[in-house]
Amino acid sequence: MIRIANGQGFWGDSIDAPVRLVKEGPLDYLTLDYLAEVTMSIMQKLKRRDPEGRSGYATDFVDLIRRILPDLLEKNVRVVANAGGVNPGACVKAVCAVARDAGARGLKVGMVLGDDILDRLDEILAEGVSLANMDDGRPLSEVRDRVLAANVYMSAFPIAGALDLGASIVVTGRGTDPGLVVGPLAHEFKWGRDDWNHLAAATVPGHIIECGAQCTGGNFSRWWEVPGWDHLGYPVVEAEPDGSFTITKHDDTGGLVTVDTVSEQLVYEMGNPASYITPDVVADFTSIRLEQAGKDRVAVTGVTGRPATDTCKVSISYLAGYSAVGQLTVSGPNALEKARVAASALWGRLKRAGLTFEETHTEFVGAGACHGRIGRGSAAPVEVVMRVGVKDADQKKVDRFGKEIAPLVTSGPPGITGFAGGRPRATEVIAFWPALIPKGLVRADVRVEEV
């Protein structure tokens, strides 16, 4: 049996969770997911600005390795992380330096390259691959000159390959989130690339734990039943070679693992439940059987899969103009009505100044910003937050908008406060362009360095 945990659901998740996982209970693999779509374009920008080429990866990961390396070595826990971002080489270099300082001579650190196709885009387009937008079919040429990052969601097998070569730490760039679990299991159980049911079965726990505490009580609808919010346990998968799994967490941690908490995470970001597509397999989520197998233990069985498709998904991000968002708090009798007056004063003043925008947004937090008119009832709020924003290709216009908010405190209806943090400034809007690439054009490269 192999134990795999996830200690990071996104870059910004708890910095202590992975430390606790290696200290608080038994573990064979620690996985860490740092990459959201927007993260790749931010990293690409950092990498471009750094003349020495040392930026563009999740620096938190290096700090983490410094903290947990002694435990990893003592307990023989291996780490698989997509911390490489758009510069896995620099990340591995930094990790090796930390390991050297800690005296971990002989430690092998692996990396998976090949997901970053930004420099190959024109070559790929020249091969006749349109990289058309999966949602609406538009050709990439529409935004080609504004592309910031382009990364393929890679197969999990290069991760298995790095582990086969003896790596104790594997750093990747973009891969699928469940691949962080599928890779180690394909390595441990020697699964083949056409072992569809096993690959599908491993994809399911990979999906369940990819968002950290979201399967152990975090974001759970029955929040009042969750014990120990201040020390929520992060998830651990116990995997058997036959493709059956148990989702659990370490003893004496907060949170809970039940069929309900696991079901909620299974439907998270779900599309067609019968076709969960990864580069390695198409998993059928309607085949999953869940069963409570003890306190904080849920057994996952019965998963079936179908052959993988002949394409990989590419996540392309591009610059789509500028935006700014600002807010004021409006209080007292008729707070919502006063907030509406304040907002209309703001837009009227901008119009008189000759400014219009591609997109504007007005919402009132406390009075339907998230839920619209759903469930609002008739009670009038005594305070609301007026939140306003604009989007436009012209950065100067967006900055000008940011100067029109504070004046409302003294030149608007009464009871307005909360102008903190200064004038909002224009920030880049990053939009996404999902596309498909034939697998024949994807080149995975696995390297292992010894400390």
Add this chain to the structure above:
Amino acid sequence: MKRMRLHRLAHARSGDKGDGSNVGLIAYDDRGYGILRSEVTAERVKTHFGDIVRGQVDRYEVPNLRALNFILHDSLGGGGSASLRTDAQGKTHGMALLLMEVDVPDDYTPPAGAEHA
């Protein structure tokens, strides 16, 4: 028949799918799942969300989890960093669906505990 908010008989989670979102709605028992299947149609979900969802609503059945999965197209005002909304990722859409009222047979009592969810 009696009227009941969905949070009494089901739980939910939502997240983003490009410029849309998905809401997974999970019944607490088999009878509750039957009620969800007949009451929570794609059309009613579209009406419930009003201006929040600009596109169509697709519904998938996931009987092994007693769940329905709804895809709410064009529901994020651009999605990700392109959206100006507080909830640019549809994280709250599950909670919004749980506020929907449905008709429930008089003799159906959902599991206790979720009255004040």
